[in-house]
Amino acid sequence: MLRNINPILSPDLLHALRAMGHGDEIVIADANFPGSSTGPDCIRADGSSASEVLRAILSVMPLDTFVPDPALTMQVVGEPEAIPEAVADFQTIIDEVADNGAQIQGLERFAFYDRAATAFAIVQTGERRLYGNIILKKGVIA
């Protein structure tokens, strides 16, 4: 553990976050997400919820302000406007913790998978709630 750094950020997760640059994206995935086969490095965080990981990541990672959609979740299939509980929770955490305000945008399910495949890394959490996945785009530190 380190001083002033959320201990949920494991050595590998901290390494990935520090190595990411402007525009790189990280996926926080729920426990059912196919994180090992999607392509990017998969960092295990089985003991944490997606919300805990989101809070920890946003405590150190800036959100991108160059794009309108630095935070992306998966739309409910057939109900693109619905807001699952996990997503509502994510928005609350962003509002509380993020360096820059951001309105979560929804991606159609398969578009979400395609986007995840180009990410810098995937954090596989133990999140059990449905639709508990979010993609974050790293911003700039001036």
Place this chain on the structure above:
Amino acid sequence: MLRNINPILSPDLLHALRAMGHGDEIVIADANFPGSSTGPDCIRADGSSASEVLRAILSVMPLDTFVPDPALTMQVVGEPEAIPEAVADFQTIIDEVADNGAQIQGLERFAFYDRAATAFAIVQTGERRLYGNIILKKGVIA
């Protein structure tokens, strides 16, 4: 995740437990334990407490009945008879979950480190309580 298997058991942890044989030992280490430098493979479980990991491991791993001390914790320095809260918690979990009853035995601090160095693997948890470490010896499945 898998059916009937505690999801705290990550792919690497499950692999280690399944590959261990009779007499092999695993260390459940707290968040301050030097798990990366002790020698055995270090499996991260930053988001779980030692108690949660102990409960999950004992749900699948038999405790050895060939030795009198299949569960070892670190003695409080200067108070070898003291029972830290974490250790009391461990005993309760063993009593509830283990396939074989076992009385936790204490090891002097440096003897504990030496024993950990010969283990099959170390699980580094996010346990914050002091003395939140335990070594388990795997038993036989008849």
Place this chain on the structure above:
Amino acid sequence: MLRNINPILSPDLLHALRAMGHGDEIVIADANFPGSSTGPDCIRADGSSASEVLRAILSVMPLDTFVPDPALTMQVVGEPEAIPEAVADFQTIIDEVADNGAQIQGLERFAFYDRAATAFAIVQTGERRLYGNIILKKGVIA
């Protein structure tokens, strides 16, 4: 070996099953299947029949309910409607063991090979019966 886990599930197979997510597929291949050259990781299970491996895998892995065909076998060449003995056996095991009922669907031989090439892993069994191959799609654990 582990408590409550079928010992046919070797360390590598258990690791793969645990790491798979929703929608990932695993191939149970017979002894003549070209498992090493198809692409995915090939896990050896030479001493087990495909039926034994199927029963062991279904004891821990949920079948996908989001698609109509979570279990796929290879059609007999020239007789797409025929049901080889191994396939009949597979259907019985699914009916007995799977968490969700599923009707096995047949794939034309080369379509089966192409599908296997995109799987998460291939388990190469010692199955000697013809057409003793099956692809399973992992489901969600709620």
Place this chain on the structure above:
Amino acid sequence: MLRNINPILSPDLLHALRAMGHGDEIVIADANFPGSSTGPDCIRADGSSASEVLRAILSVMPLDTFVPDPALTMQVVGEPEAIPEAVADFQTIIDEVADNGAQIQGLERFAFYDRAATAFAIVQTGERRLYGNIILKKGVIA
């Protein structure tokens, strides 16, 4: 699979047997043996019994005739003269299959572990009978 070669001999096991020379030893271990931590390469054969693997290995590997004890098993603790069922079975198989007759010799338990640690490889079987372990020393092919 190959013609005239027992299919229990997997690619890795066949490679090891072919690479071994005069005096090299292989361990056939039961399902509880700590095969991954003993030192030599561990080849998984979870779906086969020790007897099946013994029969398959002896069908291709000569037993050493330069030493009086080319086949070693573990003595029952406290009863060094007892003959466990698995060991009796091993002797029968050697008598039937081996190129050279050999009388199994017993090693004290910890001497057996030490000997296994210097072997060429360990085959971890799914053998469930107690004391289902045997060390074989490879002989010469003239």
Place this chain on the structure above:
Amino acid sequence: MLRNINPILSPDLLHALRAMGHGDEIVIADANFPGSSTGPDCIRADGSSASEVLRAILSVMPLDTFVPDPALTMQVVGEPEAIPEAVADFQTIIDEVADNGAQIQGLERFAFYDRAATAFAIVQTGERRLYGNIILKKGVIA
């Protein structure tokens, strides 16, 4: 060396043959063939002729009966109907040793190279005769 197995089959070659499945192909290449740059794994057999290796491989590997051309050689440039001495020798060995009769078919030179590039492995022999190359397709063991 092993009992009843041709000692020309080295550990790596035996491993490849055992790992191959139905439809996988292996190239026996002469000493001038560009075996290291063609793509598949290249197994050295510098001290053996192609005929010796062919005889050894066919003693354990079944030829495919599902295709009309399980054995392919390179046509003499400009004389596609000519039968080089090495090829005549190959046909004799197949007639004597193979589990299934097969008539060698010729491939145009560059088609042969392209076919070799998709093989499971290439065995680079010390064969000095011209056109001393052959591709074999593995069959099924019932």
Place this chain on the structure above:
Amino acid sequence: MLRNINPILSPDLLHALRAMGHGDEIVIADANFPGSSTGPDCIRADGSSASEVLRAILSVMPLDTFVPDPALTMQVVGEPEAIPEAVADFQTIIDEVADNGAQIQGLERFAFYDRAATAFAIVQTGERRLYGNIILKKGVIA
């Protein structure tokens, strides 16, 4: 870069600091120190002074309070009581930044090398001042 984390802490350095546990030690080495041959992993920080790296490390890493000497420098050869400028600087930084007060202790030159050889990692800085090396022992985060 990350929010609230000194950017001198590169991905590899941050990973090492986070993976270190209670009692692990890290060496901050000057530009002439033989960091690549001493044994531990060597993390390059050629563009930073030892003082800058010390300040960055102490901003996240606790100093051990279980020992009287959690910060060690190399004694001037022949003048064990002398305080080189770099060491004086190190003491000032510790006084300002460390979570726990600590009085730097001197080690004889070769004892320092031996101690460095057992460290978790070595950070090779661009420090040009003589005796610009320091060993820090990580403490506990309660």
Place this chain on the structure above:
Amino acid sequence: MLRNINPILSPDLLHALRAMGHGDEIVIADANFPGSSTGPDCIRADGSSASEVLRAILSVMPLDTFVPDPALTMQVVGEPEAIPEAVADFQTIIDEVADNGAQIQGLERFAFYDRAATAFAIVQTGERRLYGNIILKKGVIA
């Protein structure tokens, strides 16, 4: 450190520069650049500014004279003619240090990313100024 060689040139950076040939390009990237995900090897230089690294590299690496644009920077988005402070600084350093005079040319932002993806290596500096990135093409040493 070495005589007559700028110590900012770390072992890995010196190796890359020496291994580069005529026409190979190196990227000096600022602290926010996504250096780890762009493709080429990423060499960390977190403690140095882009200007320091540029000066060090040009002290040993010739600039290409076969092309009109051996030094490329990123154009300010929306103001392609603007000259950011960092870029002005880069031009001054080239004028002072480079073996061949060169006028920096601007590349549109995404063209710059694409060009960086084909570079020999990326040096990730601690540069905090905006637009602190430059691509250099290596020239010939006669």
Place this chain on the structure above:
Amino acid sequence: MLRNINPILSPDLLHALRAMGHGDEIVIADANFPGSSTGPDCIRADGSSASEVLRAILSVMPLDTFVPDPALTMQVVGEPEAIPEAVADFQTIIDEVADNGAQIQGLERFAFYDRAATAFAIVQTGERRLYGNIILKKGVIA
């Protein structure tokens, strides 16, 4: 060093030449050639001229007689008919040393780079003369 083998042929170079087959090509590159980024394995020979390496390689490697152009150099840009000194030197060495006479053919500069990218290996010499590069195609040993 070995008897009767030019000592300029280092272990790696000798290995590559011996592993090459009929039609494989090797590039002898001058000191400015981008040998590390072109694609094939790059074997360093910094202390030798291209002429020395050419002489050493031709002492053991046959030139291909199946093609009209087994030796290719780069045409002078803008003067495709010019013969640089290095190329004239190469022709003299081929005339003296090669097993088969061959007239060097010129390739346009970028065609030369493309051809080099498909070679078996590149030998990076210390050749300082301009256009000191040559591609050789290996022939057959009857």
Place this chain on the structure above:
Amino acid sequence: MLRNINPILSPDLLHALRAMGHGDEIVIADANFPGSSTGPDCIRADGSSASEVLRAILSVMPLDTFVPDPALTMQVVGEPEAIPEAVADFQTIIDEVADNGAQIQGLERFAFYDRAATAFAIVQTGERRLYGNIILKKGVIA
């Protein structure tokens, strides 16, 4: 293959011989020798006899003249003065081919194994004659 180099010298064997220096030793081992477990790199030459390999190696490798025993064979157990056929053959080849005359010296069996364990490499031949092993010490090329 290469001009003027015995084609029994495979790429790996040629690499080893070229990399060896004064005093390094190579073992030519018969088909029963435990070449994979003795320690040094094991180079397969299954299709060649020890005599063929000896002749090929001596055609390029000088024998050491600084010691009285640059060629060592294994003494017949119980008959240290006996000269097995293979050894007599080795002496003839040395007399014919070696750059320096050398009288083969015998080593007691286990001394031979110990010596082999310190060799540069082991060549595992297909030699079937008993005692078909020899250790050669490389000499100097002036």
Place this chain on the structure above:
Amino acid sequence: MLRNINPILSPDLLHALRAMGHGDEIVIADANFPGSSTGPDCIRADGSSASEVLRAILSVMPLDTFVPDPALTMQVVGEPEAIPEAVADFQTIIDEVADNGAQIQGLERFAFYDRAATAFAIVQTGERRLYGNIILKKGVIA
């Protein structure tokens, strides 16, 4: 190649020299030296003499002034006071090029080998003169 850096210093050699610290040693070995089996990394420089490499290394590497013997050669066996031509040449080069004057000291032959085994790296040159080996100890850059 690089500006102002002797091109005999290859990428790997330059990397080693830059990574070495105060007190690390490098061996310049002649063509017969057993550089691959001595232990340290072996960097090939087959096309250069030991004198050329010595001159190149001393142009960038400081000699240690903390010890009386920063340059060591091998004594002529039986004539410890003799000065071989190569050693005389080395002394001249040190006198001309080294940053600090140093008198070469002789080491008995086997003491030289033992010292070489603890070096940072060995540069294997093409030096043909006897006793063409030298060990250099790196000094400090103030």
